[in-house]
Amino acid sequence: DAGVIQSPRHEVTEMGQEVTLRCKPISGHDYLFWYRQTMMRGLELLIYFNNNVPIDDSGMPEDRFSAKMPNASFSTLKIQPSEPRDSAVYFCASSSGLAGSSSYNEQFFGPGTRLTVL
Amino acid sequence: GENVEQHPSTLSVQEGDSAVIKCTYSDSASNYFPWYKQELGKRPQLIIDIRSNVGEKKDQRIAVTLNKTAKHFSLHITETQPEDSAVYFCAAPRPPSGGSYIPTFGRGTSLIVHP
Numbered sequence: 521d522a523g524v525i526q527s528p529r530h531e532v533t534e535m536g537q538e539v540t541l542r543c544k545p546i547s548g549h550d551y552l553f554w555y556r557q558t559m560m561r562g563l564e565l566l567i568y569f570n571n572n573v574p575i576d577d578s579g580m581p582e583d584r585f586s587a588k589m590p591n592a593s594f595s596t597l598k599i600q601p602s603e604p605r606d607s608a609v610y611f612c613a614s615s616s617g618l619a620g621s622s623s624y625n626e627q628f629f630g631p632g633t634r635l636t637v638l
Numbered sequence: 639g640e641n642v643e644q645h646p647s648t649l650s651v652q653e654g655d656s657a658v659i660k661c662t663y664s665d666s667a668s669n670y671f672p673w674y675k676q677e678l679g680k681r682p683q684l685i686i687d688i689r690s691n692v693g694e695k696k697d698q699r700i701a702v703t704l705n706k707t708a709k710h711f712s713l714h715i716t717e718t719q720p721e722d723s724a725v726y727f728c729a730a731p732r733p734p735s736g737g738s739y740i741p742t743f744g745r746g747t748s749l750i751v752h753p
Contacts, residue, residue, distance in 0.1 A: 553740075562745040563682070563727060576740065611681060626672065627741070629681040 524630035526612050532636045538600040541633045543612030544593055553627065554587055554597050555611040563611075569595065602637045609634050641665055642730045644744025652752050657718050659747045661728035662710040671711045672741070673702060674727040682727055686713070718751045725749070 525544040533539055545552045554566040567577040572589045580587070584603070589595040599606055613627040641664040651657050661671075672687035688695045688702045688711065695702050701714040711730075715722055725748050729741035 563743045565740065565742070568740060626684045626687070629683070631681055 524612055524614055524628050526610075526630035526633050528633060529631060530634045530636075532638065533602055534638050535603055536601040537637075538598065539602045539606075539635060539637075541597040541610050541612075541635070543595045543597070543630060545595070545612070545614030546616075546628055547593065549614035549616045549628070550592075551615045552589060552595050553613040553615075554595070555613065555629075557609045557611060557632075558607075566597070599635075602635075604637045607635055607637050642728060642742045642744045644728050644747060646747060647745065648748045648750070650750045650752065651718055653718060653720060655718055657715045657722070657749055657751075659713045659726055659728070659749070660710060661712070661730070661744050662708075663730040664709065665731065666706075666709065668730045670731065670741075671702070671704060672729050673713050674729065674743075676725045676727065676746075678724070685726075715749075718749075720751050720753050723749055723751045 524546055527542045531539060550571050551568060553568040556564045556566055564579055566579045567587045568575055569589045572592055574587065584601060585599055587595065587597045595612065597610060609632045611632045612630045615627045642661055644661045649657055649659065669690035670687065673685055674682040675685045676682040686695065686697050686700050686702050688704050690704065690706055693704055699716045702711060703714065704711040713726060725746045727746050728744040731741050
């Protein structure tokens with residue numbers, strides 16, 4: 521398995537533009553997570569999906585951010601319009617078997633997308 | 639609010655010394671505690687984890703200890719080497735949202751091992 525795949529690896533855009541980040545989870549994993557990493561705030565969970573359904577989006581910073589998972593092998597995180605403060609590394613991760621009380625399986629992270637908004 | 643606190647934020651040691659990173663959590667129902675290592679410019683990767691039915695787990699130079707009473711767990715690295723230099727994250731499940739427990743990560747510890 522190639523692991524979690526993210527694209528693009530780097531994105532440089534101008535303020536106000538729409539940005540779309542893409543993720544392909546590991547085949548068979550039923551949970552998908554989007555994280556944002558910055559020096560100031562560390563690793564923040566933005567949203568996660570279970571079986572393609574968004575479960576918790578309380579970490580999404582504002583309405584400019586949206587995420588979709590149209591099928592088990594693809595998810596997008598969209599920022600529209602983008603702002604300089606959105607500059608960060610965005611990680612997608614997937615895992616299997618997050619079932620039951622306090623049960624948790626290893627999260628496999630993608631390589632990340634480094635976003636720079638000028 | 640954040641339910642996982644990690645200390646120290648930076649740790650500098652000499653090669654061969656030991657390094658200890660500590661995390662505390664608030665949810666007494668938590669029962670799984672992983673540690674991730676993130677090298678510069680790379681993705682976080684699991685290095686060791688522990689479940690609450692054991693107090694310690696060891697894998698070569700890396701060990702994790704758990705004190706459920708005090709709600710803290712620690713990562714121990716012995717005989718540190720320059721390649722251990724990285725950011726280390728702990729994680730612990732946070733109270734459920736939508737019925738599932740989702741790990742909350744600590745803020746990370748930047749470990750620097752000087753040759």
